[in-house]
Amino acid sequence: MTSDSRPKYFLAIAADPPHRPELQTSALGLAQALNLIKAKVGEPKSELLLAVTPDRLELRVLFGEADLVGGNPVYIDFSTIDTTSPAGRSLDMPLLKAVGIKKGNSHRPAVFDCTAGFGEDAWLLASHGCKVWAAERHDVIRFMLEDTVLRSESTHKQIAKRIQVLPSDARNWMYKCRGADAIVLDPMFPLGRKAKERKPMRVLRLLAGDDNDAPAVLDAALAAGVHRVCVKRPLKAPVIANEKRPAPDVVYKGKAVRFDVYLNN
Numbered sequence: 001m002t003s004d005s006r007p008k009y010f011l012a013i014a015a016d017p018p019h020r021p022e023l024q025t026s027a028l029g030l031a032q033a034l035n036l037i038k039a040k041v042g043e044p045k046s047e048l049l050l051a052v053t054p055d056r057l058e059l060r061v062l063f064g065e066a067d068l069v070g071g072n073p074v075y076i077d078f079s080t081i082d083t084t085s086p087a088g089r090s091l092d093m094p095l096l097k098a099v100g101i102k103k104g105n106s107h108r109p110a111v112f113d114c115t116a117g118f119g120e121d122a123w124l125l126a127s128h129g130c131k132v133w134a135a136e137r138h139d140v141i142r143f144m145l146e147d148t149v150l151r152s153e154s155t156h157k158q159i160a161k162r163i164q165v166l167p168s169d170a171r172n173w174m175y176k177c178r179g180a181d182a183i184v185l186d187p188m189f190p191l192g193r194k195a196k197e198r199k200p201m202r203v204l205r206l207l208a209g210d211d212n213d214a215p216a217v218l219d220a221a222l223a224a225g226v227h228r229v230c231v232k233r234p235l236k237a238p239v240i241a242n243e244k245r246p247a248p249d250v251v252y253k254g255k256a257v258r259f260d261v262y263l264n265n
Helices: 021-034 094-099 120-127 139-152 157-161 199-208 214-222
Strands: 011-015 048-052 057-061 111-113 132-136 163-167 182-185 228-234 250-253 257-263
Touching (some): 011 021, 021 139, 048 199, 057 139, 094 120, 094 182, 111 120, 120 132, 120 157, 132 139, 139 157, 139 163, 139 199, 157 163, 182 214, 214 228
Parallel strands (some): 111 132, 111 182, 132 163, 182 228
Antiparallel strands (some): 048 057, 250 257
């Protein structure tokens, strides 16, 4: 994500099950890399727990809002993204149109996803043949994304190989991804919508904040020199304010979201 003012959410890390030495080693390495407290499963030392399991990295909510605590953990699962059915292979999806994929044209753009989050858009783009640079500056989310992409190589090698996860703020990479044809910006959606956010998005917001610097990131994206800058927004939300480009050149709408696309010659 791209928020400069991320809240300091009390987070610990633990291996589960704890008797597996390889999990303990991974948990210790991540604790050092992420500057986290190393705990034991069941010890009430944190509001959020990053659990290192045999299958994945997952976030568990231990304290906080009642409807977030307990229940299913939050983790990245690319298998839930439809990329094989006729609908999942359709090129009519707004994201694919926004980055410049066209029916009857075999060219697949290289895309810089500068707000990768849990990687759904990056995986969808890669499944359609795009090379994707996925930048994520929140370290915990980035490690979860890197881990999931790496594990996915065992089942979807070609798709996973098209994704390169980048650390740090997207603006540090804007001018290094010179091969990109399009930039995708997906800042946190504004609160206040009627429908309550799903648990994964609420936990993501707890960690990453509200992306209040989205206008500055859009400025950097527009100045990066790529052909297309695509901004994902709720269907009825206002455009992200920008004095030089007050309105997008084209808009691709879906049922719940839209992509505002700014074109550069």
